[in-house]
Amino acid sequence: MLGADAATGLPTWERVDEVRARASLVIVDRPGEPPPVVPDGWDWTHVEVPRLEVSSTDLRDRVADGRPLDYLLPRDVVACVRERHLYRGSA
Numbered sequence: 001m002l003g004a005d006a007a008t009g010l011p012t013w014e015r016v017d018e019v020r021a022r023a024s025l026v027i028v029d030r031p032g033e034p035p036p037v038v039p040d041g042w043d044w045t046h047v048e049v050p051r052l053e054v055s056s057t058d059l060r061d062r063v064a065d066g067r068p069l070d071y072l073l074p075r076d077v078v079a080c081v082r083e084r085h086l087y088r089g090s091a
């Protein structure tokens with residue numbers, strides 16, 4: 001699974017022929033963005049997700065500060081972050 005912007009860089013990936021032969025990609029983009037550009041020869045599916053005005057940096061900061069992640073991530077992801085004590089910082 002990768003973003004539409006990353007899909008344009010597929011030809012530069014290491015072992016790209018092996019990845020192409022073994023993987024079915026899910027290309028994700030947001031409403032209003034240009035359609036994904038995927039090089040020929042890839043098995044892929046397009047998924048459009050709603051735009052959330054939240055960044056991965058904000059999510060990590062929320063965890064570090066003890067603020068909730070509810071409604072920003074799926075319940076199972078929130079549980080995994082908590083169980084594994086991810087993004088708690090080194091202090």
